Amino acid sequence: GSLEIQQEIMVNVKLEFGGGLELLFDNQKKISAEVPNDAGNKLKIGTLLSWIRDNLLKERPELFMQGDTIRPGVLVLINDCDWELCDGMQYEVEEGDSIVFISTLHGG
Amino acid sequence: GSLEIQQEIMVNVKLEFGGGLELLFDNQKKISAEVPNDAGNKLKIGTLLSWIRDNLLKERPELFMQGDTIRPGVLVLINDCDWELCDGMQYEVEEGDSIVFISTLHGG
């Protein structure tokens, strides 16, 4: 009989971190990531957030996520557009997407 | 017998003019243009320059071209790169290219 396996594919994304968030990622501002996903399913950005937290984040996860979503005060940009213009947490990540996480600044 | 005709195709380019050059184009900063080209041949940027002069330019062509090339003091940017990084006058225009012509400024 055949062994049923869950086939995995990789989705390439260009991640950027700014406004101080890069400090949570070992001071890396740009990371090219290969994110595993089940073949046949789309990669939800919510899944990507958790994957980033579990695989790339080096410290203080509470400064990146709050519950299942991004923490208040972090702007998520998908291809230079606020993710709220792209269905927010429901957005399905495409191969090659640029995804920027930027903490808002308050200094003057 | 068959009539031999030179088949024409159209190349779409996004043109932008800045640094005052837009005044030569009826104050238009952005023009989406369909540029005719012989099928089978690549569209050289030199050919595009002449086409712009003959079809889009409204006044004072000497402020856009000098002889067969761009006039001194105008920066040509192909997809946000100085055209000198892309073979200059030999560059072959691709469908969808962004081509920016910007006059350098001197004020302070």
Add this chain to the structure above:
Amino acid sequence: PLYYSCGMDQHAIQRYSRHLLLRDFGAAGQARLLNSSVLIVGVGGLGCPALLYLAAAGVGRLGLADFDVVDESNLHRQVAHTEGRVGMSKVLSGAASAKLLNESVQCDLISEGITPSNAVEVVSSYDVVIDCTDNPRVRYIVNDACCIAGKPLVSAACVQMEGQLSVYNYPPAPTAMDSSPVGDAPHGCCYRCMFPSAPPAAGVENCSDAGVLGALPGVLGCMQAVEAVKIVAGFPPERTFAGRMLLYDGHGALLRVVRLRNPVKHCLSCGSHPHRTITRQTLLSYDYDAFCRGSMCSARGP
């Protein structure tokens, strides 16, 4: 020429000649500028360049709001103050510099800064508001007052070697006094649309904690002045940073402009009835301290 009719004397024509020559600005733009009023909240790293350029450009009335005094550590970036004015109130020092540049500019000094008690009244008497504060709590108060009073808000911030700038509430959301249903006309998103919850304390750095490269707020503050001048001269939202944000990374010499969300219907500050709960009547009782609890918003800004 045209501009004689705008009531400028020979002196003003000479002084503002580089604006009068400007396509898409000219005498009409300068006349609007001379009759305009701009409120600058915070006379620090961002407020100093903003006030110098707005005074130089001839804005009619300039409101300066700050409770603080000039400290020696301000001088590496706050170029409207001077060594000789350490200890002086920032609004006095700022107004003195504005007057040296342009005697004809009227300066209003709001030396208690912006608070829930004065926010709506102060903001109401200006055409445009510039947020130059170093304090999220005041950023929310200023935003809410701008939504209530129907004023565009030119907002910027910077820390370390990064800066951000946007224009909020432009065009302004309908105000409660308007006959149109609140929040239903097209308008620009507000600061609270963007950031409905306050950030956690540890996620916020300010210039006193994390430092700032001195010339960086100069870049942002000057750009705030550019946007304010455009707004009072009548430039439409799509020619400003309304609905977009500039991200400037001075460390890598990178700049990008990104698109922001549409206004949020259930926003407490600019949303539709019954979501808009922060109004002229309720702002004073809105609990900014509770909203900012656990965040650094409650910290007093430097």
Add this chain to the structure above:
Amino acid sequence: PLYYSCGMDQHAIQRYSRHLLLRDFGAAGQARLLNSSVLIVGVGGLGCPALLYLAAAGVGRLGLADFDVVDESNLHRQVAHTEGRVGMSKVLSGAASAKLLNESVQCDLISEGITPSNAVEVVSSYDVVIDCTDNPRVRYIVNDACCIAGKPLVSAACVQMEGQLSVYNYPPAPTAMDSSPVGDAPHGCCYRCMFPSAPPAAGVENCSDAGVLGALPGVLGCMQAVEAVKIVAGFPPERTFAGRMLLYDGHGALLRVVRLRNPVKHCLSCGSHPHRTITRQTLLSYDYDAFCRGSMCSARGP
């Protein structure tokens, strides 16, 4: 802490604390800044903000080069001057403002401006040069002197509502005094690599003809100060605007950064032997007037 060892007293530590706190700058960066020298060519729309922010930041020695006097029409944007100083030389007025901000900054006044006669000597005595001129002829002279003396050049320009900024000759091309073969080491392109021929007169507008929105040179001049501070603090070329140019369209609130060409081997100013004909020995006899004939380069800048 570390910075005590850099020879700053308590006063300086307090004053520059926001730089000392800065990651990637800190005490070492501030120490370099305090020991650095920067030449500002042109004390007008760009030079005023650049000098204010460099003085505030504590640059050790500031060269101010301008032959002009303060005119009333300057005041709408040249915020280091004041109404009371109309008629005063711009370098005197600029130095006075720098001193009010920071008494410890040494100002050199080059009141004849930069000319072929003094260019190489003046440029040689600074670490970084900032081009804030309003005149293409001087832009070429300054560029050529920077290539001869091996100095990075932070260049900006603006007219109407547009601005441009780049960093040229960084890292500097080998100078004639170096033992390495001229022009063969990797270096940044220079102004003349970008613009080997002068533009035609009619293609050039300056602020006196075409006007300028006052706060716009503020944005660019502050950004020149940011780049100069980064260079003296030791930031590598790839973190500056070397090899890239910022294009700022204030009319549409658009910013883009584009990639510039590699240095040109046959460039007269920075190219390889025997192309490099503008040298320490020949600059004075180079005919800038002929080079600029038919262009507006020969016009005296305002």
